[in-house]
Amino acid sequence: MDFRNGQELLELCEKYGQPISEVMLEREIHCGNLTHRQIEERLNRVMDIMRASAHAPLTKPRKSIGGLIGGEAKLVHDHGTSAANVTGSILSKAIAYSMAVLEVNASMGLIVAAPTAGSSGVVPGALLAIAEEKGLSDRVLKSGLLNASAVGYLLMRNASVSGAEAGCQAEVGSASAMAAGAVVEMLGGTPGMCLHGASLALSNLLGLVCDPIAGLVEAPCQSRNTVGVANAITCAELALSGVTSLIPFDEMAEAMYQVGTCLPAKLRETAMGGAAATPTGCALCHRDKKES
């Protein structure tokens, strides 16, 4: 029961009358090395780590080891209850969580790479905020994680999730597509809607460059994660409304990969372009050298 692309995934969902999460679970049981019980246990562990990393910095901010970030998640979270809150409760929570996970990551805390460490805030940010605000059970949250892993698997297999290979579009873009598909399933959308949401999310972030200041997984990575979350939630809303992506998911995944191959090396994690190459970005880089 394996699938190699989005089209085959949808055919399996159709054939068995199952959501993407169930097909992904069956695939793991039949083609992988884990039993159903082991998968459940590991998903529980993933949820625990995601929750801890999304919540801890909201009350206990911590400076990153590179010194560029720390405390942003608490600021955004605290602002969520202010009269000047712009985004509303779901998005406000989701972006605060995504920043929190990046803060934990950058201060040598425990996170789940999803699909990478640099993009690790997007999936927990979106999924935990939706689950909490909509009162969804852990079972639904786990189906979201399985759905996200199906989309992420296809992008790892058929495109790339590496910033060094294909830019931030491959990291935060992929994470955003994973989260979009997952949110659609968690809120009752069909498998087809999930992949429309994922395809829209990918297309919105095509071309996004990887330009880490001083080569650190801190900035602009942390705020890029909030864009990944906002994009995921927006695209899930579109898909659940019945809006479709003109370009099918598989073609969009290939487009993302092709765009990645066109990006110059400067914009693929080398810290030699984009925000990293600005005068301020360079000064921050040299500051790191001086300290060492």
Add this chain to the structure above:
Amino acid sequence: MNFLSIFDVIGPNMIGPSSSHTAGAVSMALLARKMCPAPIEKVTFTLYGSFARTYRGHGTDRALLGGILGFTTDDPKIRDSFLLAEQAGLEYTFAVDEETVTDHPNTADMDILCEDGYRLSVRGVSVGGGKVKIVRINQIDVEFTGEYSTLIVRQTDKPGVVAHITQCLSHYDVNIAFMRMFREDKGATAYTVVESDETIPDRILEEIKRNPYVHELMLIQI
């Protein structure tokens, strides 16, 4: 293509900030530790390429030391590995080499002295997503990942040694996934690396050692 699991996508569970510069560093040092026959007394790390330039901001130093201390990639103790190394009486130094060009940008050498006087020099590379390879042992180029149970044999390059190793493996019914021999010169020191999907029984070591050209064995179990 290797099977991609749910937990290759939603995972690994790791101490940040970087799968290549932090999690990978832990894994390569943990492999080096597993190759040692006795507790480690002293270790010198030499960092190359991107490791050399950005190790502080990525915690690569703490991660490498954490691996030598036996921590896995998701162990929060990695943050405190300097302190924990001191408490354990483990001596460590870090050297940075920005001049030497290595094949892979994320490369580290680990020169280890064990309590029994045994010395081991291991070069690891972090190839992305937390995956690593050991590419050099005591000046001889090798290649293995530690994702399988791995048997490493140091031998003199003489006829019959590899046949002896495979006979022993066959005797214990070990299914070989990959097997390669690495050597510098004909008749000199060579390493045979055997990787298996299953646990390789410890008892096999005694039998392999019976060959006079076999000098040393290391066993890394998954």
